[in-house]
Amino acid sequence: MAESGYGSETESDDPDVLVLRKGTHGIPIERYADALRERLPERTIRLARTPSEEREAIRTAEFVTGMVLEDDLLESAENLAVFACAYAGTGHLPLDRLEKRGVTVTNASGVHGPNIGEHVLGAILWSTRRFHVAARRQRRREWRHYQAYELKGSTVTVVGLGAIGRAVCTRLEPFDVETIGVRYSPEKGGPTDEVIGFEDGPFHEALARTDYLVLACPLTETTRGLVDREALMTIDPDATIVNIARGPVIDTDALVDALRSNWIRSAALDVTDPEPLPEDHSLWNFENVQITPHNAGHTPEYYERLADIVAENASRFDEDGLDGDLKNQVLP
Structure with a gap:
């Protein structure tokens, strides 16, 4: 130089x-x-x-x-x-x-580790404490109780254990949850209680006991469409999906069907497929879907x-x- x-x-x-x-x-x-x-x-x-x-x-x-x-x-x-x-x-x-x-x-x-880690934690707590229900009742000026959940004791599966995935795991530590990490080389371990690969068997077994699925992986041939119809039918029906990876990691049509059929509790999407999400897309209409405009990285x-x-x-x-x-x- x-x-x-x-x-x-x-x-x-x-x-x-x-x-x-x-x-x-x-x-x-x-x-x-x-x-x-x-x-x-x-x-x-x-x-x-x-x-x-x-x-x-x-x-x-x-x-x-x-x-x-x-x-x-x-x-x-x-x-x-x-x-x-x-x-x-x-x-x-x-x-x-x-x-x-x-x-x-x-x-x-x-x-992006700190800010996206905080975004994911906020999305998880939004679903756990059902703040979307509170916001709806506030708009209607309804003083009416509703049921909520606890994060403690839940199982959180984090797909992708790079800098962002690790930051998510660090921020989950005080909440007393079980964590499963998904990565290409599970033999390398990670900051989770358990680490698995992307093979269908172990991945679907993990989904069946997952309460919160956090997608923090790059978009590759392996991860494109990873959360497809089979995955959405397999995941715990009371689960929440948080996607801060890339939109095509989730099969959008399958996700819409899953939300309509109550296969999952809720979804928090910072990325979508297509992106930007068209104004007339049905995902905008679900009250149990949080959409942020690819903003987690800010x-x-x-x-x-x-x-x-x-x-x-x-x-x-x-x-x-x-x-x-x-x-x-x-x-x-």
Whole structure:
């Protein structure tokens, strides 16, 4: 990386870190650039605020960070060595092309742990204490008691034991619940009382004793349609499903049928299939369905946590180039 002065930044600089212009969660991307500058005061952090600035700056940049990397921008990236994706997921990136060019790719895994963990816990308690029933009676000004549940003693199955799944498990610990983790390599264990794989037998056996099913897994060929009609018929009929993974992990038509037939108690969906959910979709009409607009990932601390990861990797790259490992490395 090029040596530079403290925070100086001109168009002629070859930046140590180039920040692309797209932000997320409605938070100005300038805050991300500023967070990186705070952590890397001796490096040049350049924020490209227009398409033309991006195309010009990326020609010589070696270390680039951003939410997306469009094909035409990649064409201009003559010296790109590291792309630090500002999302945890990287499926939207041209990974094949990046791999062919030998570009190292990292992601933002771990950034979402606290906020999504809290979102999941809130969704579980929303169902347990039936706050949706309370809200309906409040709107009607009805002072009328209703039955609720206790989380204590329940069984919570968490599909996906990455940073988010682990954060969910940590936040469940004080509630005295049994936990089952589902992951690709169950032999690695995890922060749950029991860990199983994705095979139909063990998974369906777990569903049969699950009170709360938390989907916190990536969307893969294995997880696409994981919660299908068979799964929804197998799960405990008093169960709640919380999906903060991706919409297609659940078969939407089967979910609608399950809700209509009372196969499950409720569902809390931060993601849907299709997404955005059309205005006329039947899922909007269920009072025992909580829908949030892919909002679990929002946190005012997003750029601060992201900058911790990216600044550390920028320092490692500055010291060792591509000879050393980078945190959250996806490619190669």
